[in-house]
Structures are given as C-alpha cells and as structure tokens.
Amino acid sequence: MKDKKIPTKIFLEEKELPKFWYNINAIMPEKHEPALNPKTLKPCTLEDYKEVFCEELAKQEMNMTDEYIPIPEEVQDFYTMIRPSPLTRAYCLEKVLDTPAEIYYKFEGNNTSGSHKLNSAIAQAYYAKKEGLTSLTTETGAGQWGTALSMACAYFGLDLTVFMVKCSAEQKPFRKAVIETYGGKVIPSPSITTKIGRDILEKYPNTGGSLGCAVSEATEKALETPNCKYVLGSVLDHVILHQSIIGLETKTALEKYNIEPDMLISCVGGGSNFGGFIAPFVKDKINGTKNYRIIGVEPKSCPSLTRGKYAYDFGDTGKITPLLKMCTLGSGFMPSANHSGGLRYHGMNPIVSKLYHDGYIEAVSVEQTKVFEAAVQFAKSEGILPAPESSHTIRVAIDEALKCKQTGEKKKIVFCLTGTGYFDLKAYSAFNNNTMVDYIPTDADLQKGFDTLPNITYNK
Amino acid sequence: MKDKKIPTKIFLEEKELPKFWYNINAIMPEKHEPALNPKTLKPCTLEDYKEVFCEELAKQEMNMTDEYIPIPEEVQDFYTMIRPSPLTRAYCLEKVLDTPAEIYYKFEGNNTSGSHKLNSAIAQAYYAKKEGLTSLTTETGAGQWGTALSMACAYFGLDLTVFMVKCSAEQKPFRKAVIETYGGKVIPSPSITTKIGRDILEKYPNTGGSLGCAVSEATEKALETPNCKYVLGSVLDHVILHQSIIGLETKTALEKYNIEPDMLISCVGGGSNFGGFIAPFVKDKINGTKNYRIIGVEPKSCPSLTRGKYAYDFGDTGKITPLLKMCTLGSGFMPSANHSGGLRYHGMNPIVSKLYHDGYIEAVSVEQTKVFEAAVQFAKSEGILPAPESSHTIRVAIDEALKCKQTGEKKKIVFCLTGTGYFDLKAYSAFNNNTMVDYIPTDADLQKGFDTLPNITYNK
Numbered sequence: 044m045k046d047k048k049i050p051t052k053i054f055l056e057e058k059e060l061p062k063f064w065y066n067i068n069a070i071m072p073e074k075h076e077p078a079l080n081p082k083t084l085k086p087c088t089l090e091d092y093k094e095v096f097c098e099e100l101a102k103q104e105m106n107m108t109d110e111y112i113p114i115p116e117e118v119q120d121f122y123t124m125i126r127p128s129p130l131t132r133a134y135c136l137e138k139v140l141d142t143p144a145e146i147y148y149k150f151e152g153n154n155t156s157g158s159h160k161l162n163s164a165i166a167q168a169y170y171a172k173k174e175g176l177t178s179l180t181t182e183t184g185a186g187q188w189g190t191a192l193s194m195a196c197a198y199f200g201l202d203l204t205v206f207m208v209k210c211s212a213e214q215k216p217f218r219k220a221v222i223e224t225y226g227g228k229v230i231p232s233p234s235i236t237t238k239i240g241r242d243i244l245e246k247y248p249n250t251g252g253s254l255g256c257a258v259s260e261a262t263e264k265a266l267e268t269p270n271c272k273y274v275l276g277s278v279l280d281h282v283i284l285h286q287s288i289i290g291l292e293t294k295t296a297l298e299k300y301n302i303e304p305d306m307l308i309s310c311v312g313g314g315s316n317f318g319g320f321i322a323p324f325v326k327d328k329i330n331g332t333k334n335y336r337i338i339g340v341e342p343k344s345c346p347s348l349t350r351g352k353y354a355y356d357f358g359d360t361g362k363i364t365p366l367l368k369m370c371t372l373g374s375g376f377m378p379s380a381n382h383s384g385g386l387r388y389h390g391m392n393p394i395v396s397k398l399y400h401d402g403y404i405e406a407v408s409v410e411q412t413k414v415f416e417a418a419v420q421f422a423k424s425e426g427i428l429p430a431p432e433s434s435h436t437i438r439v440a441i442d443e444a445l446k447c448k449q450t451g452e453k454k455k456i457v458f459c460l461t462g463t464g465y466f467d468l469k470a471y472s473a474f475n476n477n478t479m480v481d482y483i484p485t486d487a488d489l490q491k492g493f494d495t496l497p498n499i500t501y502n503k
Numbered sequence: 504m505k506d507k508k509i510p511t512k513i514f515l516e517e518k519e520l521p522k523f524w525y526n527i528n529a530i531m532p533e534k535h536e537p538a539l540n541p542k543t544l545k546p547c548t549l550e551d552y553k554e555v556f557c558e559e560l561a562k563q564e565m566n567m568t569d570e571y572i573p574i575p576e577e578v579q580d581f582y583t584m585i586r587p588s589p590l591t592r593a594y595c596l597e598k599v600l601d602t603p604a605e606i607y608y609k610f611e612g613n614n615t616s617g618s619h620k621l622n623s624a625i626a627q628a629y630y631a632k633k634e635g636l637t638s639l640t641t642e643t644g645a646g647q648w649g650t651a652l653s654m655a656c657a658y659f660g661l662d663l664t665v666f667m668v669k670c671s672a673e674q675k676p677f678r679k680a681v682i683e684t685y686g687g688k689v690i691p692s693p694s695i696t697t698k699i700g701r702d703i704l705e706k707y708p709n710t711g712g713s714l715g716c717a718v719s720e721a722t723e724k725a726l727e728t729p730n731c732k733y734v735l736g737s738v739l740d741h742v743i744l745h746q747s748i749i750g751l752e753t754k755t756a757l758e759k760y761n762i763e764p765d766m767l768i769s770c771v772g773g774g775s776n777f778g779g780f781i782a783p784f785v786k787d788k789i790n791g792t793k794n795y796r797i798i799g800v801e802p803k804s805c806p807s808l809t810r811g812k813y814a815y816d817f818g819d820t821g822k823i824t825p826l827l828k829m830c831t832l833g834s835g836f837m838p839s840a841n842h843s844g845g846l847r848y849h850g851m852n853p854i855v856s857k858l859y860h861d862g863y864i865e866a867v868s869v870e871q872t873k874v875f876e877a878a879v880q881f882a883k884s885e886g887i888l889p890a891p892e893s894s895h896t897i898r899v900a901i902d903e904a905l906k907c908k909q910t911g912e913k914k915k916i917v918f919c920l921t922g923t924g925y926f927d928l929k930a931y932s933a934f935n936n937n938t939m940v941d942y943i944p945t946d947a948d949l950q951k952g953f954d955t956l957p958n959i960t961y962n963k
Contacts, residue, residue, distance in 0.1 A: 050517035051583035123511035
C-alpha cells in the first residue's frame with residue numbers, strides 16, 4: 044500500500060479537539076414537539092426536569108436555540124485521555140470486499156467502557172458533581188452505559204447505583220465486575236429494592252427484566268435518595284448533544300483530507316451515538332449544502348423507526364418518565380432476546396425521530412445472523428472485534444460497498460463503530476456454533492405494543 | 504490543565520512509524536551464550552531451528568550482527584491498523600498521587616488481542632505465509648498470545664491450533680470464544696491429542712496444565728503435521744526483535760517533546776514486551792550516553808530474575824526445546840495459581856537474562872494484592888482497566904512516583920502498559936471481594952525447581 048494518500052488512521056491533534064458540543068435542536072427546520080409532564084400533559088418545565096435530573100442537564104435538554112454549547116474544561120481534560128478516537132480508512136476490508144468504495148470508520152470503542160457512552164457519562168457526572176450531588180442512579184441494558192458511568196463517577200468521586208436488566212446481568216457477569224471495580228453498585232432489575240420493581244416481580248416473577256423497567260426503578264431510587272439524581276445514557280437530547288463530539292471530530296478529520304462522504308451510517312437504539320455522529324452533517328443537509336445519505340440501522344427484532352409509530356409515548360414501562368414524541372413500538376413492547384442489548388429499546392430520541400419523520404434521514408433494519416456474518420468478516424480483516432450493536436452498522440456498510448462493486452461507483456462510506464464485543468462473547472459463541480436465531484415480530488406482536496400507547500396529542 | 508506543554512496523548516504520524524525493528528543482539532557488549540541442541544549439546548544450527556520454526560524467524564533468532572532489520576511492507580500495513588499506540592502522560596494519576604514526578608505510559612492494549620502480542624504475531628504469520636505454510640501451532644497461557652495469533656492467522660489465511668493451558672481455558676471461556684471467532688482451534692492442554700500430553704495426563708490426571716507443557720504439545724503437533732510450523736509468543740530473541748516497535752515508537756515520541764526519561768519500567772514474564780520496550784534505550788545505556796534506570800517487574804510467586812539461577816535450561820516441561828542460557832527457576836518449577844498467567848513462566852528470554860546478569864537492568868518482585876491495589880487506582884484515575892500482568896508495572900511506577908513525593912524530585916517515569924484486563928475479571932472480582940491471596944515460594948519450593956535444571960555448561 045505504498046503511495047496511499049490517506050493514512051490508515053486519522054488522529055486529530057489535541058489542539059484540534061472540539062471545544063464546543065453541537066446542538067442540532069438549534070437548527071431544526073421544525074423543532075420536535077416538547078416533552079410532556081405525564082401528570083399535567085403540559086410541556087415539561089425546568090422545575091419538572093429538576094425533580095429527577097441535574098439542573099444543567101435539564102437546561103441543555105430544553106435548549107432549542109444555542110447551536111454551540113461550551114464543553115467544560117474538566118470534561119475536555121477527561122476527553123484528552125479517551126479521545127481523539129481515530130477515523131480509520133478500512134483499507135483491509137475494502138480489499139477483502141474487492142470494492143471500489145472507500146470505507147471509513149470512526150472507532151469509539153477504544154476505552155474501558157468499550158463504547159461511545161463515556162462521552163456523555165463524563166459530562167453528566169461532571170454536572171452532578173458541580174451541583175453538589177453525592178450520588179447518581181441509572182439503568183443499563185447491555186452494560187456499556189453502566190460501565191461508562193461507573194468510570195465517570197469514580198473519576199469525580201460520586202457514588203453510583205446501576206439497575207442492570209436482569210437477563211443482561213446474568214449473561215454478562217464480567218460487566219458487573221467492571222462496574223464494581225470502579226466502585227458502582229449493581230442491582231439486577233426488576234429488584235425488590237423499589238416499589239415498581241416489587242410490583243413487576245409480583246406480576247411477572249420470572250421476567251428477565253427490560254430497559255424500560257430498569258429506568259423506572261432507577262428513577263424511583265433517585266427520587267427517594269437525598270442528594271441524588273437520575274441520569275440516562277441515551278434517548279434524551281442532552282445525551283445526543285454530548286455525543287456530538289463524535290460527529291464533530293469525524294467532520295474535522297474528513298475535512299483535513301478533503302474526503303467528501305456520500306453516506307453516513309450508524310446503528311440506532313435510543314439514538315445516542317447516531318444522533319451525535321450525524322449532528323454536524325445534518326446541518327449541511329438541512330442547509331442544503333450537502334446531500335449525504337444518512338442511514339440509521341436497527342435490528343429487525345426491534346424496529347422502532349422502520350415499523351414504529353410517530354407518537355407520544357413513555358420512556359419506561361412504569362410510565363413515570365416524561366412523554367416524548369418519538370418513533371416507538373409502545374412502552375409495553377417486549378423485544379425478543381436479541382444479542383444487541385443496546386438496541387433493545389421500544390422508543391427513539393425525539394430529534395432522530397423528527398429527522399426521520401421529516402425525511403432527512405433513512406432507516407434500514409437487519410437480521411442478527413446477517414449482522415454477525417458482517418461482524419466476523421470485519422473482525423478478520425480490520426482486527427477489531429465489534430460489538431453486536433455496531434455490527435448492525437457494519438452489515439449495512441458492507442452491503443453498500445458491495446453495491447458499489449456491482450455499479451463500479453467509488454462511493455465514500457463513513458460509519459461509526461460504536462464499540463467492541465469483548466463482553467458479548469456468548470453471542471459470538473452462539474454464532475460460531477450455529478445456534479443463533481433471528482427474531483422478527485409479526486404485525487400482531489407489534490400491535491400488542493401499539494396497544495400500550497397513551498394516545499396523547501399536543502396542542503400548542 | 505491549561506497551558507500544558509505536553510499533550511495527554513502523543514500519537515506519531517503514520518510516516519513517523521518505524522520501518523525497521525531494532526536488534527539488541529547486534530550491540531550487546533558481550534553476546535549471550537547460544538541456544539544448544541538438546542541432543543548434541545552443540546549450538547543450534549539453522550537446520551536445527553528449521554525443523555520446528557519458520558526459516559526467516561530462525562534466521563532472525565540467530566542474527567547477532569544486524570542492528571536494524573527491515574519490517575516487511577505487509578507487516579507495516581497491518582501495523583498501521585493497530586498502531587501507533589499512544590504514549591500517554593498520566594496527568595490524572597499524577598494528580599491523584601500528588602507527586603512531582605512526570606508519569607508516561609505506552610499503551611499497547613488498544614487492539615482486540617488486548618496486548619502487545621499482536622506486534623509479533625502478525626510478523627510470524629507473515630513469514631509463515633511467505634514460506635508457503637498452511638498452518639501453525641502454538642500455546643497460550645493467559646490467552647493474549649493465542650488471541651493475537653488467531654487474528655494474525657485470520658488476516659493471512661492460515662489455519663491455527665492453540666494449546667491453551669487447561670486452567671486458563673476453564674477460567675477464561677471468552678478468550679477461547681475470541682480465538683474461535685477468528686477461526687483458531689483451541690485444545691485445552693494437557694490433551695490426549697499428543698504423546699507428551701497423554702504421558703502428563705497419565706502421571707498427573709488432575710493437572711491444570713502449565714505453559715511448559717503446552718509448549719511441548721504444540722511443538723509435537725507441528726512436527727507431525729505437514730506444512731505446519733510452531734510459533735512462540737515470548738522468550739525467544741526474534742519475538743523481542745518484533746516487539747522493539749514498542750520501544751522505537753516510545754523513543755521517537757519522547758524525543759518529539761524533549762522528554763528525558765529517568766527510568767523505564769515494564770513487567771517481565773518471558774521477556775517479550777520488556778525486551779522490546781527497552782531495546783533502543785538499552786543501546787544508550789550500553790553506549791554510556793544515558794544513564795536510565797531500567798526496571799523489570801515480576802510476581803513474587805514466579806521470581807525468575809530476582810531469585811532464579813542463571814543457567815542453561817529447557818523452555819518446556821517435556822524437555823524437547825533447545826536449551827537456553829537464562830535466568831530460570833527450573834523447567835520443573837510449578838508456579839502457583841497467580842492471576843497473571845502471562846508472568847507464570849519458569850524462564851526468561853536470553854537477552855533480558857544476560858542484561859540482568861551483567862548489571863544493565865534491575866528487577867523488582869511484587870505481591871499480587873499490592874498489584875491489584877495499583878491496578879484499581881490506575882483504572883479509576885486513567886480510565887483504563889489494566890491487565891494483571893501490566894499492573895505489576897503500574898505498582899512499581901506508582902511506588903517510584905510516591906518516592907518522588909517524599910524527596911520532591913521531578914523524575915520522569917516511563918512505563919509500558921502492555922494490555923487490558925477485560926478477560927481477567929475473575930481476578931478483579933477476587934480482589935473486590937477480598938478473596939485474593941499472595942503466594943511466595945519458600946526456598947524449599949524453589950529448590951524443587953532448581954533440582955530439575957540439566958546442569959549443562961557451554962564451552963566455546
């Protein structure tokens with residue numbers, strides 16, 4: 044590979060790292076409808092949010108006007124430890140695929156949390172500390188968010204309780220061990236430590252839990268603990284804001300080498316990495332200066348964009364969170380035991396939902412066996428074992444590159460590789476042993492979820 | 504941390520990556536004594552080595568004259584995917600320790616093998632492919648080497664059989680899953696697939712295996728398989744040669760910012776990372792142009808440098824490998840079940856042994872509970888969960904930084920962080936639960952190992 048014009052990895056220098064996050068809400072042609080207080084059905088006020096969330100995060104959640112929001116210096120300092128993440132040209136994958144396409148990936152998994160989640164965790168822990176809190180609660184599904192937040196809390200000296208979806212806690216004992224090493228307390232959810240948990244256990248004693256249920260428990264716990272707030276690793280707009288660091292770095296790296304992407308691809312669960320990755324690119328698309336394809340990838344087993352409804356819904360099973368206008372399968376939708384815990388969520392961030400609804404972005408859904416085929420092909424050629432979630436992205440990136448092989452087009456495909464699969468080896472073993480199956484909900488399965496939608500509209 | 508003169512992470516640009524490995528053997532004031540053929544007790548010839556090893560690797564093993572050896576272009580291409588590894592200034596750890604010392608670490612764990620092992624694995628697989636081989640055999644203890652080699656073999660399309668120390672295979676099922684994902688075949692050792700394995704199982708039916716025994720099995724398997732050779736991840740000089748990429752990058756990064764190290768620290772098992780890390784620095788020390796302290800760190804449970812003998816010994820339990828002049832506890836030494844599988848080896852690379860014997864380097868031994876205390880302190884401040892092996896290094900780096908706190912000296916401490924601990928969470932759990940114990944062999948324990956030494960001297 045002599046005379047290559049673009050290095051395999053593009054690393055920004057420390058001085059090139061973003062000093063501001065990018066707030067998509069400020070430039071949306073039409074803002075998404077506001078979150079509603081479930082008691083009053085009126086838009087959530089700062090006071091409403093502050094009951095559960097840190098004040099500064101609540102302000103960010105409501106900020107519809109400031110395009111650039113400064114990254115606090117302490118957070119920047121931490122970012123210099125875990126960032127910049129490389130933008131890598133997938134020369135070896137291109138060769139294996141024998142495609143004329145150029146493939147680039149922004150790799151967010153090179154930190155102990157194993158994913159992009161640390162970008163927001165450190166910001167949230169910082170604001171909590173600054174507000175004088177002593178502890179936080181959260182939920183975790185696959186475990187990346189819980190790990191990331193435990194790292195952030197250890198760094199700033201905060202206590203942490205993590206409600207971990209029970210089946211994940213059992214499938215991934217080592218995730219629990221990492222969180223505990225960082226000083227976090229892990230409670231498998233549903234648990235007897237909260238009223239909501241006890242209620243669910245009474246109704247469904249053998250349940251493996253769900254993210255929606257863990258959210259309810261963590262929120263309840265925060266409300267009853269002094270000097271404690273609840274934090275969330277996805278779905279909300281302030282999380283997307285923090286994750287915009289991914290997109291900002293990617294854009295700077297591409298511009299450094301005059302690379303004009305044709306498409307941007309990433310997986311969507313609650314929307315956090317996807318929203319952050321596409322943030323500065325969406326701006327160009329809205330402005331009309333660029334016409335990238337922007338593609339979200341979701342599992343066929345939990346298709347909130349491709350088969351969901353655009354409606355107000357609760358973020359949790361216990362129905363205590365604010366109501367969000369989003370693409371949703373209904374808070375009562377029970378996703379199958381797909382191996383991508385991070386994509387097993389009924390709803391979707393409101394910005395991402397609105398962009399999809401308004402046609403600025405596309406969505407594709409894929410089956411998990413096809414996802415793992417792509418994962419192994421990527422692992423063997425690029426030397427990174429990807430997370431199941433990220434492998435959804437890889438599947439579509441490879442499919443697009445193979446289309447280019449057919450057409451001869453030299454498209455530039457840029458994707459976000461959100462994390463590593465080191466804690467997902469039961470899934471890889473299932474794939475290696477040919478025991479992995481695909482789950483595709485029937486229309487009747489989906490209808491059961493839709494039946495739990497609250498049927499609320501917002502009148503300005 | 505405004506106005507800091509040195510960025511948190513120093514990344515070399517692709518064009519600054521080394522094009523040559525550095526061969527310490529070429530500049531040793533006194534060469535180490537040669538490996539001996541165990542049948543003839545004469546120095547191993549190229550023909551001897553070629554029975555088991557790839558020819559090019561055998562030539563590198565015997566090369567005592569060429570200071571710089573070109574890195575093949577295909578290997579350089581792969582290095583651009585996994586390298587450069589960052590040299591990180593541990594600003595946060597320094598702050599937590601409140602030390603005037605400057606601490607830097609070269610982080611080799613940011614790849615799917617989780618360690619530096621991939622640096623040599625890819626080189627060895629390349630030479631095997633070039634020689635026209637179709638398969639390789641090896642052994643693995645902790646699992647890093649087996650993982651790295653499976654990645655390298657997948658990249659070059661070679662079959663691989665890995666004999667994995669049985670207790671490790673049982674402790675670390677996920678390591679096995681990664682190796683299998685990359686297409687490697689894992690056989691817990693001792694096994695019934697080799698004569699040596701069957702003999703050992705007959706004698707010790709309940710043994711958990713040892714690295715020495717797995718080496719014997721892998722060698723036997725290679726000898727009886729057509730178009731197959733045996734490769735080794737540590738101990739031999741050509742492995743140190745490949746690992747010199749670590750030291751070369753470190754030195755370039757330090758020089759870029761005019762950082763003059765006072766000491767260089769890394770852990771020593773078979774010597775591979777340590778030898779590679781110190782390679783270009785040893786040159787300065789031998790030349791007399793610099794007076795760094797160079798410190799190898801080993802576990803108190805397996806103290807081949809600090810309590811071993813400098814003598815000819817076998818590399819394996821089955822006594823079929825060449826005899827090496829090295830610091831050794833005897834090939835019959837049975838190390839305790841310490842959590843650092845990578846440091847559980849009776850011998851030591853001949854170059855490292857000779858440098859230690861001749862006083863160019865120091866060695867320190869540490870207890871594993873103290874090691875894990877350092878690991879957790881590092882994980883919380885620097886955001887990386889270190890491998891148990893690497894944490895030996897961290898223990899000594901922290902101790903040296905704390906000495907600086909006492910004396911007020913602003914020493915510059917540079918260490919090699921060889922890997923991550925994502926597959927060592929049983930060890931972390933034991934530490935978290937206070938069930939971890941320390942093993943220190945008595946003089947009588949050591950004597951049992953010394954009694955197995957072959958008592959051979961070499962007369963030129």
